[in-house]
Amino acid sequence: MRQLVRQRSSCTLLLAALLLAAAVASADPLASWANGVSKNSIIEFVGRVTREGSADYIAPRERIAVFDNDGTLWAEQPIYFQFAFALDRIRTLASVHPEWRTTAPFKDILAGDTKALAASGQQGIVKIMAASHAGITTEDFDTIVGSWLATAKHPRFERPYTELAYQPMLELLDYLRSQGFKTFIVSGGGVEFMRVFSEQVYGIPPEQVIGSSSATKFVAVGTDGKPALIKEPQIELIDDGPGKPSGINRFIGRRPLLAFGNSDGDLQMLQWTAGGTGPRLVALIHHTDSDREYAYDRSSQIGKLDKALDEAQRQRWLVIDMKRDWQRIFTAEQDER
Amino acid sequence: MRQLVRQRSSCTLLLAALLLAAAVASADPLASWANGVSKNSIIEFVGRVTREGSADYIAPRERIAVFDNDGTLWAEQPIYFQFAFALDRIRTLASVHPEWRTTAPFKDILAGDTKALAASGQQGIVKIMAASHAGITTEDFDTIVGSWLATAKHPRFERPYTELAYQPMLELLDYLRSQGFKTFIVSGGGVEFMRVFSEQVYGIPPEQVIGSSSATKFVAVGTDGKPALIKEPQIELIDDGPGKPSGINRFIGRRPLLAFGNSDGDLQMLQWTAGGTGPRLVALIHHTDSDREYAYDRSSQIGKLDKALDEAQRQRWLVIDMKRDWQRIFTAEQDER
Numbered sequence: 282m283r284q285l286v287r288q289r290s291s292c293t294l295l296l297a298a299l300l301l302a303a304a305v306a307s308a309d310p311l312a313s314w315a316n317g318v319s320k321n322s323i324i325e326f327v328g329r330v331t332r333e334g335s336a337d338y339i340a341p342r343e344r345i346a347v348f349d350n351d352g353t354l355w356a357e358q359p360i361y362f363q364f365a366f367a368l369d370r371i372r373t374l375a376s377v378h379p380e381w382r383t384t385a386p387f388k389d390i391l392a393g394d395t396k397a398l399a400a401s402g403q404q405g406i407v408k409i410m411a412a413s414h415a416g417i418t419t420e421d422f423d424t425i426v427g428s429w430l431a432t433a434k435h436p437r438f439e440r441p442y443t444e445l446a447y448q449p450m451l452e453l454l455d456y457l458r459s460q461g462f463k464t465f466i467v468s469g470g471g472v473e474f475m476r477v478f479s480e481q482v483y484g485i486p487p488e489q490v491i492g493s494s495s496a497t498k499f500v501a502v503g504t505d506g507k508p509a510l511i512k513e514p515q516i517e518l519i520d521d522g523p524g525k526p527s528g529i530n531r532f533i534g535r536r537p538l539l540a541f542g543n544s545d546g547d548l549q550m551l552q553w554t555a556g557g558t559g560p561r562l563v564a565l566i567h568h569t570d571s572d573r574e575y576a577y578d579r580s581s582q583i584g585k586l587d588k589a590l591d592e593a594q595r596q597r598w599l600v601i602d603m604k605r606d607w608q609r610i611f612t613a614e615q616d617e618r
Numbered sequence: 619m620r621q622l623v624r625q626r627s628s629c630t631l632l633l634a635a636l637l638l639a640a641a642v643a644s645a646d647p648l649a650s651w652a653n654g655v656s657k658n659s660i661i662e663f664v665g666r667v668t669r670e671g672s673a674d675y676i677a678p679r680e681r682i683a684v685f686d687n688d689g690t691l692w693a694e695q696p697i698y699f700q701f702a703f704a705l706d707r708i709r710t711l712a713s714v715h716p717e718w719r720t721t722a723p724f725k726d727i728l729a730g731d732t733k734a735l736a737a738s739g740q741q742g743i744v745k746i747m748a749a750s751h752a753g754i755t756t757e758d759f760d761t762i763v764g765s766w767l768a769t770a771k772h773p774r775f776e777r778p779y780t781e782l783a784y785q786p787m788l789e790l791l792d793y794l795r796s797q798g799f800k801t802f803i804v805s806g807g808g809v810e811f812m813r814v815f816s817e818q819v820y821g822i823p824p825e826q827v828i829g830s831s832s833a834t835k836f837v838a839v840g841t842d843g844k845p846a847l848i849k850e851p852q853i854e855l856i857d858d859g860p861g862k863p864s865g866i867n868r869f870i871g872r873r874p875l876l877a878f879g880n881s882d883g884d885l886q887m888l889q890w891t892a893g894g895t896g897p898r899l900v901a902l903i904h905h906t907d908s909d910r911e912y913a914y915d916r917s918s919q920i921g922k923l924d925k926a927l928d929e930a931q932r933q934r935w936l937v938i939d940m941k942r943d944w945q946r947i948f949t950a951e952q953d954e955r
Contacts, residue, residue, distance in 0.1 A: 342823055419867055463825070476871045486679055487871030488800070488826075494868055499860040499886050508886075508893035510867050517868075518854075523836040530756055530847050531831055531854075532869060534813045534824030549836050549845075556845035 310456040313449040313609040319564075319601045323453065326562040330538065331460050337560045341461035345537040347529060347550065348450070350468035350475060350492075352543040352584040353566050354483060356445040358575040359436065361583060363474045364406075366429050370413035378412075387412070410495075411514035419473060419497060419510045426477040443482050444613045450541075451612065454483055462539070466490045467528055469521030469546055473512070491532045493520045525550035541566065548589040555596060564599035565589060573610045574603060647793040650786040650946040656901075656938045660790065663899040667875060668797050674897045678798035682874040684866060684887065685787070687805035687812060687829075689880040689921040690903050691820060693782040695912045696773065698920065700811045701743075703766050707750035715749075724749070748851035752832060755846045756810060763814040780819050781950045787878075788949065791820055799876070803827045804865055806858030806883055810849070828869045830857045862887035878903065885926040892933060901936035902926060910947045911940060 314320040330339040351357035371381070371390050381387035386405035389397040398405065414422070430443055438445060454464050464485055466475060472492030479485045496513040503509030520528040526549050529537065540547075540554035543566040555563045567586065568577050578586040593600050603610065651657040667676040688694035708718070708727050718724035723742035726734040735742065751759070772779055791801050801822055803812060809829030816822045833850040840846030857865040863886050866874065877884075877891035880903040892900045904923065905914050915923040930937050940947065 342817075345825075465825075472868065472871065480679075488682075488802075488869065490871065497864045497867055499863045499890065501886070501889055508863070508889045510863055510890070526836045526845070526847055527834045530834055531809065532825065534809070534827065549838070552838055552845045553836065553847070 310459065311449065311452050313452055313607060315606050315608050317606060319599060319606040322599050323562065323564075326539070326560065327457065327460050327462075330560055339538060339559070343535060343538065344457075344460070344462040345465065345533060345535050346457050346462045346539040347465045347467045347491075347533075347537045347541075347554070348454075349542040349544070349547045349550070350466050350470055352568065353541055353547075354446060354450050354454075354466070355442070356435075356447075356574060357584050358577070359583075361470070362435075362442045362445075363470050364409075365433065365442070366426065366474065367409050367413040369429060369433060370425070371409060374412070407516075414471065414474075415495060415512045415514040417512055418503065419512060422473055422512055423477055426474055430478055438611075440611075440613055443478050445611060446482050447607070448609045448612045449607045451483065453541075454485070457539070458484065464489065465529075465533060465537075466492070467520065467525055467540075467550060468492045469519070469524075471495075472520075491520055491528050493524075494518050521546045523549045526553035529553065538562070540564070542589070543568065544584040544586050545589045548592060551589065551598065552592070555598065562599065563596075564601055565593050566601045567603060569602050570604040570607075570610065576604075647796065648786065648789050650789055650944060652943050652945050654943060656936060656943040659936050660899065660901075663876070663897065664794065664797050664799075667897055676875060676896070680872060680875065681794075681797070681799040682802065682870060682872050683794050683799045683876040684802045684804045684828075684870075684874045684878075684891070685791075686879040686881070686884045686887070687803050687807055689905065690878055690884075691783060691787050691791075691803070692779070693772075693784075693911060694921050695914070696920075698807070699772075699779045699782075700807050701746075702770065702779070703763065703811065704746050704750040706766060706770060707762070708746060711749070744853075747832075751808065751811075752849045752851040755840065755848055756834060757846070759810055759849055760814055763811055767815055775948075777950055780815050782948060783819050784944070785946045785949045786944045788820065790878075791822070794876070795821065801826065802866075802870060802874075803829070804857065804862055804877075804887060805829045806856070806861075808832075809857075828857055828865050830861075831855050858883045860886045863890035866890065875899070877901070879926070880905065881921040881923050882926045885929060888926065888935065889929070892935065899936065900930075900933075901938055902930050903938050904940060906939050907941040907944075907947065913941075 311320055311323065329335055329337045330344070332338060348354055351361055355362070368390055371387060375381050375387070375391055378387070381391065386398055386401035386408060389401065430441065433442060434440060435442055435445055457464055466479060466483070466485055466489065468475060468491070470492050472490055472494045475492055476487040476490050479487065479490050494517045496515045496517045497510040498513055500509050500511060518524070518528065525547065529550065536557040537554045539562040540551050541564045542551055551563045555561050565586065568575050568584070570576060577584060578590060590600070648657055648660065666672055666674045667681070669675060685691055688698055692699070705727055708724060712718050712724070712728055715724070719728065723735055723738035723745060726738065767778065767780055770779060771777060772782055775782060794801055803816060803820070803822055803826065805812060805828070807829050809827055809831045812829055813824040813827050816827050817824065831854045833852045833854045834847040835850055837846050837848060855861070855865065862884065866887065873894040874891045876899040877888050878901045879888055888900045892898050902923065905912050905921070907913060914921060915927060
């Protein structure tokens with residue numbers, strides 16, 4: 282009898298644990314999303330493809346969800362955060378590059394002349410990226426980006442950039458993973474830059490981050506006597522626009538079930554996702570909240586959303602209105618400023 | 619009381635299930651490996667990095683294991699299986715390419731003139747790969763490779779190529795995954811070719827296959843009115859030799875804990891893996907069994923193993939002797955022929 286009682290009590294504990302787990306699971310996984318069409322569409326879609334026996338059921342291995350990064354998972358104004366890193370890096374390196382004091386675009390950065398900097402155009406950007414991102418080992422680059430993220434602050438929100446991830450999107454990533462989805466970043470940003478924080482901030486491991494990359498050169502014996510990969514200035518892959526479906530094909534090899542973006546650079550990724558057979562969920566984040574974040578679309582220099590917005594209306598893709606659909610923008614407490 | 623009895627019996631069932639699971643887990647996971655240094659080294663290494671509290675313990679997310687494909691996971695003689703596919707594809711397409719009857723290297727393939735074909739060299743190979751792998755959608759290519767794998771047979775073993783995967787390596791992949799490792803292919807072979815069978819044969823999903831690739835072009839409206847990715851002839855990435863550590867960095871972004879290869883094309887991948895801090899397991903498969911498979915190394919045209927063998931001896935990497943270390947080569951019953 283004593284044994285039975287012990288078994289009974291362990292079974293009761295087990296039952297209690299199961300009930301608790303069920304209660305936790307039934308808590309709203311998208312708590313920061315306002316009730317409405319956007320939230321409902323997501324929950325309805327996920328339920329439909331994960332419910333066994335459903336006509337639209339999709340096996341877990343096929344549950345691929347892809348997300349643009351800048352402007353979709355974290356903010357991108359007033360300049361891409363990776364570009365802010367590049368500018369800070371140029372300022373740091375200026376002491377060992379006296380020639381930069383007289384060479385564009387470096388002199389414009391050092392003088393804080395944003396107008397001249399903007400005028401240096403694509404060619405200027407390539408020079409800045411090469412000077413700030415190349416000529417060091419991949420491991421040193423990791424360390425440098427990590428230190429920058431730990432100390433740099435966003436000019437308007439005065440918080441570390443990693444605190445400018447969108448809380449509703451973090452909830453969505455968690456929710457999808459809890460439903461058997463594998464979450465990927467598919468971004469025009471540099472793959473090695475994003476990987477430094479993707480696991481900690483988004484729960485997305487480095488091997489699920491797809492981005493633009495420059496070439497790397499393998500050296501069997503580096504300066505410390507060990508093999509190293511040196512980052513080179515030549516651009517190898519551009520994961521933007523039509524490069525996004527190519528990147529998905531190159532890295533994942535399956536067509537996604539779900540794709541989120543926020544700009545014209547995501548158009549082809551969304552078309553490619555929507556073009557698959559069976560159920561697909563395709564969505565655009567529309568930046569409509571200048572009080573809590575920023576409001577921009579068709580005429581923005583950064584994160585321009587024009588053609589993709591037209592296509593979304595034509596194809597009836599989900600358009601998420603940040604002001605209306607998100608009760609909260611950032612994870613950090615203070616949302617307004 | 620009745621309720622107690624019912625609970626007791628369900629708890630007993632649970633206990634029985636747990637005991638059964640434990641018994642299954644204790645069966646030899648590397649049954650096709652002969653007892654000896656190779657098998658012991660693998661088991662000792664895996665135990666060391668997975669045992670919690672061990673000084674060498676590595677968290678599951680860092681347990682990255684990479685494998686070359688041709689000659690490491692499946693056979694590669696007398697010619698790479700992907701090249702056998704390309705030749706068969708040329709023969710199939712010849713009816714719609716009458717000009718091939720008079721153009722090298724196609725005429726040599728159609729005439730079965732292997733000597734002339736070999737003489738066409740690298741330039742010939744590029745033409746063959748472009749003609750057999752490009753100009754179609756990624757999805758059509760999948761289908762074509764799938765049909766070929768279902769019907770083509772290896773000239774010596776007279777079995778489908780997918781039955782020439784190495785049984786000991788399949789066991790190793792399963793064993794590593796059961797111990798929390800994430801298994802990747804890192805091969806010079808075409809990524810889209812390997813993905814057609816990697817999940818079914820090796821249990822490795824497409825997103826964990828890294829290989830060489832040609833460019834793809836996105837078209838918003840393909841011939842069937844849907845978005846498509848067209849395979850282009852231009853080579854985009856070569857995942858061989860020094861391209862392997864670059865490929866690992868590009869696709870995975872973590873340094874592997876364990877790497878297996880079999881040829882000089884794997885040298886830099888093994889150096890890169892071995893060069894990490896903490897415990898690493900690096901191994902070469904040495905093809906030493908001409909009865910059951912093939913015997914080749916320093917002077918082979920395919921899978922040449924020369925510099926990497928010297929380096930393995932210098933660095934005391936594990937060298938797996940197929941004849942001595944593998945009790946069984948292939949999954950299919952008949953191992954000898």
